Amino acid sequence: MRSNIDGHFLLIGLMAYPIRHSLSPQMQNTIYSKLDIPYVYLAFEVDQEKLADAIKGLRALGLRGSAVSMPNKQLVCNYLDKLTPAVEMSGACNTISNDNGVLTGYNTDGIGYMRMLKEAGVDVIGKKMTILGAGGAATAIVVQAALDGVNEIAIFNQKDDCYAKIETVAKKLNENTKCKVQVFDLANETQLRKAIADSAVLCNATGVGMKPLEGQSLITDPTLLRPELVVTDCIYSPRKTKLLEIAEKQGCKTLNGIGMMLWQGAAQIKIWTGEDAPIEYVKEKIGFND
Ligand code: NAD
16 A cells, blocks of 8 residues: 555546446556555446446546446547547547646557567568457457557458448448458358468457356367467466467467557556556566466
8 A cells, every 4th residue: 555645646537337346446556556656547437328427527637547348439539629540530538638627538448458469579560360240359459469560460250230330340441451450250160261371370368268268268279270370368367368278279379468469558658657567577566477
């Protein structure tokens, strides 16, 4: 517990509902303490009904910024002054920066994923990736990957509500970036095999592999995975999903969702404080070692 909080400290919020279970306050405050910087981070139970008032409060009280999570990531865009290209394209914001009263919306989930790859020595720029999923995590990753210079992205999803939404995002990316983005039905096994064979990276951005679908994998045929393929999973609990287990057996390099989570938090800290987060320290302190 920090005992030196004085009148100069700045507040950073987290607006979501439900949110009491979140590890973010612990992670963020651990970093602020380690860096000895005058910020505190608190979670606020804010649902869609309270969001407009919460943003007014943020402005009135001069919070330095706020993280935003479900169910507010889309709606919050309506209340901000500026949006980054990634937020414009994805329609989702998870980070607000308050710069002298001007609120800018960022999305650091995709930034975190791309940084995780880079830190692991995986170069996907100019190459192709295949992604399973079309929800919040997948959209953030696809958008950032396209903006960062990935050459081609194949998205596979079941034909649910997310499918039509990602088709709209793919259209925007095809019109506004050099990346070729295609959306396929997850049931199309021929296309899936072909896309993975051409890809440098495969990413699972669905909930398949974590509770209540723990022990399951959307890829069950190991011959889809060749040793040169890097296989990533956004899931971090469990640390090793069924997909990563299969990939490891095939000799693939594997990365779980811990890195994405840590690096997206580090990107938020950079935005709010200008500081580089001590990632190795956080991993050890909060038990995120993978
Ligand atoms: P979401 O609800 O927005 O999207 C879920 C996606 O999973 C959709 O594409 C849906 O079609 C697909 N899906 C669900 N059940 C399926 C099934 N049985 N078969 C095939 N597809 C199925 O969720 P989200 O926020 O995008 O999260 C997706 C995953 O990413 C979750 O496991 C979440 O924990 C993880 N995540 C990790 C991080 C991180 O920092 N590591 C950040 C965000 C999300």
